[in-house]
Amino acid sequence: MSAQLLQYLLAGLTVGAIYALVALGFSIIYNASQVINFAQGEFVMIGGMATASLIGTGLPLPLAAPLAIVATTLVGLALAKFAVERARGAPVVTLIIITIGASILLRGLASLVWDKNIHPLPPFSGDRPIAIGGATLLPQSLWVLGVTLVVVAALWWFFNRTLHGKAMLATSHNRLAAQLVGVSVRRVLLVAFGLSAALGALAGILVAPITFTSWDVGVMLGLKGFAAAILGGLGSGPGAVVGGLLLGLIEALSAGYVSSAYKDVIAFGIMLTVLVLMPGGLLGRRSAERV
Amino acid sequence: MSPRIRTARTGGMLALAAVIALLPLALVNNYFYDVAILVGLNAIVCVGLNLLIGYAGQISLGHAGFFGLGAYGSAILTARYGWPPLAALAAATAGVALLAYLVGRPILRLKGHYLAMATLGLGVIISIVAANEDRYTGGPDGMSVPPLALFGHALTGEKIWYAIVGGLLLAVVWLTLNLIESPRGRALRALHGSEVAAEVIGIDSVRQKALVFVLSAVFAALAGALTAHYSGFITPGQVTFLHSIELVTMVVFGGMASTFGAVVGAAVLTTLPQLLAVLKDYEMVVYGAVMMLTMIFIPRGLVPTLAARFARKDPR
Numbered sequence: 122m123s124a125q126l127l128q129y130l131l132a133g134l135t136v137g138a139i140y141a142l143v144a145l146g147f148s149i150i151y152n153a154s155q156v157i158n159f160a161q162g163e164f165v166m167i168g169g170m171a172t173a174s175l176i177g178t179g180l181p182l183p184l185a186a187p188l189a190i191v192a193t194t195l196v197g198l199a200l201a202k203f204a205v206e207r208a209r210g211a212p213v214v215t216l217i218i219i220t221i222g223a224s225i226l227l228r229g230l231a232s233l234v235w236d237k238n239i240h241p242l243p244p245f246s247g248d249r250p251i252a253i254g255g256a257t258l259l260p261q262s263l264w265v266l267g268v269t270l271v272v273v274a275a276l277w278w279f280f281n282r283t284l285h286g287k288a289m290l291a292t293s294h295n296r297l298a299a300q301l302v303g304v305s306v307r308r309v310l311l312v313a314f315g316l317s318a319a320l321g322a323l324a325g326i327l328v329a330p331i332t333f334t335s336w337d338v339g340v341m342l343g344l345k346g347f348a349a350a351i352l353g354g355l356g357s358g359p360g361a362v363v364g365g366l367l368l369g370l371i372e373a374l375s376a377g378y379v380s381s382a383y384k385d386v387i388a389f390g391i392m393l394t395v396l397v398l399m400p401g402g403l404l405g406r407r408s409a410e411r412v
Numbered sequence: 413m414s415p416r417i418r419t420a421r422t423g424g425m426l427a428l429a430a431v432i433a434l435l436p437l438a439l440v441n442n443y444f445y446d447v448a449i450l451v452g453l454n455a456i457v458c459v460g461l462n463l464l465i466g467y468a469g470q471i472s473l474g475h476a477g478f479f480g481l482g483a484y485g486s487a488i489l490t491a492r493y494g495w496p497p498l499a500a501l502a503a504a505t506a507g508v509a510l511l512a513y514l515v516g517r518p519i520l521r522l523k524g525h526y527l528a529m530a531t532l533g534l535g536v537i538i539s540i541v542a543a544n545e546d547r548y549t550g551g552p553d554g555m556s557v558p559p560l561a562l563f564g565h566a567l568t569g570e571k572i573w574y575a576i577v578g579g580l581l582l583a584v585v586w587l588t589l590n591l592i593e594s595p596r597g598r599a600l601r602a603l604h605g606s607e608v609a610a611e612v613i614g615i616d617s618v619r620q621k622a623l624v625f626v627l628s629a630v631f632a633a634l635a636g637a638l639t640a641h642y643s644g645f646i647t648p649g650q651v652t653f654l655h656s657i658e659l660v661t662m663v664v665f666g667g668m669a670s671t672f673g674a675v676v677g678a679a680v681l682t683t684l685p686q687l688l689a690v691l692k693d694y695e696m697v698v699y700g701a702v703m704m705l706t707m708i709f710i711p712r713g714l715v716p717t718l719a720a721r722f723a724r725k726d727p728r
Contacts, residue, residue, distance in 0.1 A: 151525075157525050157528070204704055204708060207708050208707065208708045208711055211707070211711035212668070212711065213471075213524065213525075214465060214471060214660070214664050214668065215664060215707050215711045216707075217471075217528070217660075218660065218661055218664050218665075218703060218707050219703070219704050219707045219708060221657055221661070221703065222700045222701070222702075222703030222704035222707065223700065223704055224700070225696055225699055225700030225703065226696070226697055226700030226701055226703075226704065227700070228696060228700075229694070229695070229696025229697035229698075229699070229700055230697055232693070232696065233693060233694070233697065340653070340654075344532070344536070344653065347529060347532075348529060348533065351525065351526060351529040355525055355526070382540070382544045383540065383544065385536065385537075385540055386536075386537050386540050386541065389533035389534075389536050389537050390533075390537060392529075392533055393519070393530055393533050393534065396519070396522055396526055396529070396530050397518045397519060397521075397522075397530075400521060400522050400523070400526060401526070402526070
């Protein structure tokens with residue numbers, strides 16, 4: 122394998138892991154409530170920005186990052202409790218617009234609470250590149266990949282081995298049936314938003330040392346996360362991870378070999394083609410439509 | 413259809429015509445005219461988008477792309493190739509119709525959020541091309557567009573444009589109302605109810621959806637081309653995902669499956685940012701909050717909710 126190709130693959134996996142974390146947030150909320158949460162990107166922004174500003178006040182990273190994640194989780198819970206829960210039963214488009222309204226509101230608040238400048242975040246463990254087979258890897262990329270791996274394993278355990286996780290899965294399969302066997306669907310919604318907000322914040326903190334952060338990073342990261350979730354198959358956990366990594370790799374390879382200005386065009390173009398050929402995404406549920 | 417609905421349609425048309433005719437009395441200066449023209453242009457897009465979202469039940473998060481293709485198409489043909497503006501406008505709109513048909517056939521088989529993503533992806537692709545092909549589009553800085561001309565006379569000035577846009581809006585609304593009442597309109601509503609059931613009774617669902625998709629894209633392209641010629645300038649900012657969202661919000665805010673709702677939604681949400689501009693830094697916060705609160709408290713949209721309220725008071 123050429124060093125150049127390896128370099129692109131490593132870059133693609135790093136950014137793909139971030140997309141995967143955002144996509145997992147989309148899928149978890151979708152499973153719990155059938156809502157596409159367009160404010161997911163804002164969780165990423167809040168995580169990064171809150172960490173940057175807490176570090177600015179002199180807090181060390183191991184303290185600032187968890188605080189930022191807690192703060193973002195609270196925002197997610199508030200969004201579920203005060204907006205999404207109240208609009209239960211509204212048409213899908215209405216729910217989409219509520220979350221878009223929330224994302225505009227949160228972006229506006231971020232530009233007021235903080236500012237409209239770009240903020241750096243120091244890498245977690247230095248910035249001396251590691252050489253691998255002729256390519257170089259930033260230590261921060263290892264953090265991104267490592268933490269994503271741990272998160273995916275933890276989520277798998279949560280959804281397959283704990284009662285709470287199974288209750289959430291049950292709700293996604295059949296709301297009414299889950300309610301009948303005693304699952305509190307309300308709490309499932311809250312947990313889903315809290316968990317997704319925490320995942321988003323984590324992604325925002327992990328990626329900030331590589332790409333920097335600002336009040337408006339959420340727009341594009343949110344779109345990419347949504348695209349990854351759809352590509353893999355909406356509501357599928359493995360689908361979100363596969364979709365995220367694939368999207369990251371496609372982007373990095375097209376930026377490297379074709380054109381960096383058109384990397385998103387190629388990524389979205391491939392996604393459209395996949396959707397036309399496989400209308401349920403790569404790993405989506407294949408179920409017949411109920412009449 | 414029942415005579416009652418027919419009266420409501422004629423009554424609504426008359427009311428809209430009266431508003432368009434009388435509004436100039438309240439438009440005290442060119443700035444007010446400017447806002448009114450923008451309202452009309454957005455309303456044309458929203459009436460078409462409402463056919464797709466409200467009647468056929470298909471989501472599009474990429475209509476700013478069609479708006480932008482109409483705008484850039486007409487702008488490039490006039491500014492770079494010296495076409496007469498009306499021919500450029502017609503060619504750009506026809507081009508968008510063809511593209512919407514070719515793209516619409518395959519992607520309209522997708523459902524719900526998958527369709528939302530596909531249209532969103534399409535819009536993003538168009539906006540990136542607009543920002544990067546600077547030889548043709550002027551890149552991120554945008555490009556200037558020659559004014560619309562009729563028989564060699566340039567059409568400029570707010571009052572002329574107000575008349576053009578007002579007349580066109582009336583025509584678009586009339587066409588749309590007739591379509592909704594026609595057998596095809598009923599077929600669309602059947603689709604919205606249940607696609608499978610609609611197919612069972614012999615409705616070619618993909619064909620019907622594609623036709624509405626094309627029609628809504630044509631309205632968007634037409635409004636886009638007119639906007640470009642009217643303002644004399646176009647930037648990639650008008651083609652972004654956020655503009656697509658604004659358009660959908662106008663439709664849902666005014667009330668889905670209500671043609672006049674789409675017009676009202678366009679009017680309120682085009683004027684709102686102008687009013688909020690005095691809030692400067694707080695503009696986004698207030699705009700986002702208004703979006704959330706209206707959707708939480710009146711999820712069916714403004715016009716259907718008000719109509720239901722008046723209907724309840726009606727003794728009949």
